[in-house]
Amino acid sequence: MYIVSACLLGDNCNYWGGNYNNDKVKDFLKDKQYISVCPEVMAGFSTPREVTEILNGRVITKLGEDVTEGYIRGAQLMWQAAMEKSAECGEEIEGAVLKTKSPSCAAGKNYDGTFSGKIIDGYGFSAEFLKKKGIRLMTEEDFQDD
Numbered sequence: 001m002y003i004v005s006a007c008l009l010g011d012n013c014n015y016w017g018g019n020y021n022n023d024k025v026k027d028f029l030k031d032k033q034y035i036s037v038c039p040e041v042m043a044g045f046s047t048p049r050e051v052t053e054i055l056n057g058r059v060i061t062k063l064g065e066d067v068t069e070g071y072i073r074g075a076q077l078m079w080q081a082a083m084e085k086s087a088e089c090g091e092e093i094e095g096a097v098l099k100t101k102s103p104s105c106a107a108g109k110n111y112d113g114t115f116s117g118k119i120i121d122g123y124g125f126s127a128e129f130l131k132k133k134g135i136r137l138m139t140e141e142d143f144q145d146d
């Protein structure tokens, strides 16, 4: 079974209340077991919510508030839900399909923490959590046309 960023499946859970619906990701999942998760919503953040980026290992809103604890909690809750789904469907977690450039879900590419649009190598808190668990990470960019 797979863990999937809910916004890639069309859930309006991103910071402005929109989504990043991706039909190729949906197509990949159509014959597979999966759980759709939004760690930020799971942690109790509202939608819409303030935009955040990771700077020096902390999650900071554009207004400068440190909301790191919520992102840690979101990763834990996402993992708990995934373990429950795995037990329920009787399948190991094979991988995760995660949204790029997110302080929760980014897996390899992320904003640099200056809110300037600059991209650097980096992982969101939930993606980092999954990486440490040895889960294979993919992003929507793995499903683009060549």
Ligand code: SF4
Residues within 6 Å of the ligand: 005, 006, 007, 008, 013, 014, 015, 037, 038, 039, 040, 041, 099, 102, 104, 105
């Ligand atoms: Fe939620 Fe992750 Fe999508 Fe952000 S990228 S809206 S945290 S599922």
